[in-house]
Amino acid sequence: MSVSFLISQAKSVQKVIDENSAEIEVLDQKIGDGDHIFNIQRGLKLVVELEDAIKDLPLAKALNMIAMKVLSGIGGSSGALFGTFFMTMAKSSDLDKDVDFNKACEMIISGIKAMKERGKADVGEKTMMDVLLPVSEKLNELKNESEFKPGLNEVIKIAEERMLSTKDMLATKGRASFLGERAKGHIDPGARSSQLIIDTICKSVINN
């Protein structure tokens, strides 16, 4: 993981999220209040715009700037959660040394753990954690393998299955929890956007 990797991934994710924005917006209007896609798009735009400011910075500093931008520029649950994710990654030790696959996995795992604590949500509550937590567990299995590309294909599969599994869940966290039974039958928009992000990044790592 490097600053240029972060920037190029942010650009790819931005493209994919934009392509799927109408779908996510509809999902959120069904069970939320419709702000999720705008928050994610605003956040990605802000991060992509940081390119000139962070491209020559050390990784820890760049992550910290991304965290503060996400935290102050997005709002809503997404801002707090993704801000927490980047802030935690920025606090990892030894970021001045080479960040290999193992280290990158550990950073992502600790970032997702911090998101779980901040949002107080677990698997089965119809949120983005339904995708992120199983992905984090899989990365924990994969992190020590020298040949990790096949494993990343499994990560892609897990993310998709777990995203789809939110469709029949009752929501117990977030705005959708106020709906009770009426939230059933709709995929959680946060689970969908998280799955798209994971899908995009894994595919890019596999293909490089």
Place this chain on the structure above:
Amino acid sequence: MKKFINNNDDFLKESLTGFGKAHSDIINVNLDPSFVSRKNKTKDGKVSLISGGGSGHEPMHGGFVGHGMLDAACPGFVFSAPTPDQMQAAAEHVDSGAGVLFIVKNYSGDIMNFEMGAEMYSGKNDSIITNDDVAVEDSTFTTGRRGVAATVLVEKIVGSLAEHSGTLEECKKLGEKVNKNAGTMGVAFTSCTVPAAGKPTFDIGDDEMEFGVGIHGEPGRKREKIQLSKTIVGNILEAILDNLKPEKNEKNLLFVNGMGGTPLTELYLVYEDACQILQSKGIEVTKSLVGNYCTSLEMQGASITLLKCDDEILKHWDAPVHTAAMRWGM
């Protein structure tokens, strides 16, 4: 979408700037990070009250900054929680040494962002969470009930206690009491349009209403055919009374709140229906508030809040207040 708008990115900034100019005798508007604060510095030793939340509920919360109510308000984007740096900056700006009480509506995004703001602020602080909406069931396994119109009452009543030298602990305790003593339920006839979305949040038929609607156009208990006002009001009050169970000799505040698109003539009609129904059940209405205080953009609809009042609550309700949206006694 038909709205007064120049461009979407500047929507909030332009509105806040206008708000600041229109009420420059009472408040200041700070941009980047955005917060509204009192024009006159909070007096030393007074607990500072800070609230905030997504925009689109005006006059809540910026309209309640001023003597006898809030010290600062942090507006987020439309229907999106504000960010921790706003809360931190507002707290640093207004804290006069007696600590800061954050008043937060019960939504996941608001709670997370206020929590982070509180962690980033080094001074003494505490929070209360409002969750007065009886339309959604309370459960330890869910996010719980939504914070809606009674937040206005909490801000007014605790604001008076803070003005009268209440400590941080006392302010928190009174705020929790007001929240616990209040129940709210709303109904919507039309949807609302978030400017960034450009189209209504939900579809609703010409002859339909959403019973138990939230203040962001979230669905409520059920979709029904529209009925006579007294039937709607009766059903809302039944849900509230079921929950609050006021005693016959207890004093109550009746608050009819417009969602933004319903004229005052209708709100007063709702108030009259509510008074008659409560009277027939032997429930005494001692205090009143009618108007658009906790809105959902241009949504047509209204919510009713009943607040059980003891002497402490009554005293602080009547105390002078001078804000952009609420003023009496001074």
